[in-house]
Amino acid sequence: MFCNIGGKIKGLARIIFIIEAVFAAIAACIFLFDEDTILIGFLILIGGFLSAWISTWILFGFGELIEKTTEIANNTKTTTATAAQRTENFSAEQCENVDSDINVVTDNNVTDPQPQTGICQLCNSESHLTYCKIKDNLGIRYRNICDECIAKHNAIPAKK
Ligand SMILES: [Zn+2]
Numbered sequence: 526m527f528c529n530i531g532g533k534i535k536g537l538a539r540i541i542f543i544i545e546a547v548f549a550a551i552a553a554c555i556f557l558f559d560e561d562t563i564l565i566g567f568l569i570l571i572g573g574f575l576s577a578w579i580s581t582w583i584l585f586g587f588g589e590l591i592e593k594t595t596e597i598a599n600n601t602k603t604t605t606a607t608a609a610q611r612t613e614n615f616s617a618e619q620c621e622n623v624d625s626d627i628n629v630v631t632d633n634n635v636t637d638p639q640p641q642t643g644i645c646q647l648c649n650s651e652s653h654l655t656y657c658k659i660k661d662n663l664g665i666r667y668r669n670i671c672d673e674c675i676a677k678h679n680a681i682p683a684k685k
Pocket of ligand 1: 674
């Protein structure tokens with residue numbers, strides 16, 4: 526009975542407009558049938574129609590306002606709930622990430638002593654490689670390079 530008031534007000538505005546327009550048309554007809562008052566009849570028709578239309582704007586606008594406000598209120602409710610849930614999830618994820626970071630560090634410490642072999646990205650020779658920061662006239666680069674190249678380029682071992 527009291528739900529969707531905005532929609533009901535808009536419906537009422539439409540009904541009022543139709544009633545006013547019909548009354549204006551009836552009143553106009555009375556004058557239109559007489560040749561002496563035909564001009565008055567036209568004025569009543571146009572004027573009545575316009576005033577019916579304009580007078581229902583306020584009512585229609587009010588209905589629209591209530592409708593939109595209700596919509597916003599509903600949306601805000603949902604958004605707030607979602608945001609709260611997201612924050613909860615995020616903190617949970619963060620905690621997990623911190624845990625996994627610790628695990629990664631531990632794993633690295635275990636695997637590091639094993640020599641990593643491959644093709645040096647500077648001299649292309651197969652050798653033990655170290656991930657290093659190389660600074661020369663070309664700028665700063667990060668490459669997997671051999672021990673010889675480390676000495677040659679004064680490279681600094683870097684963390685991946
Ligand atoms: Zn090399």
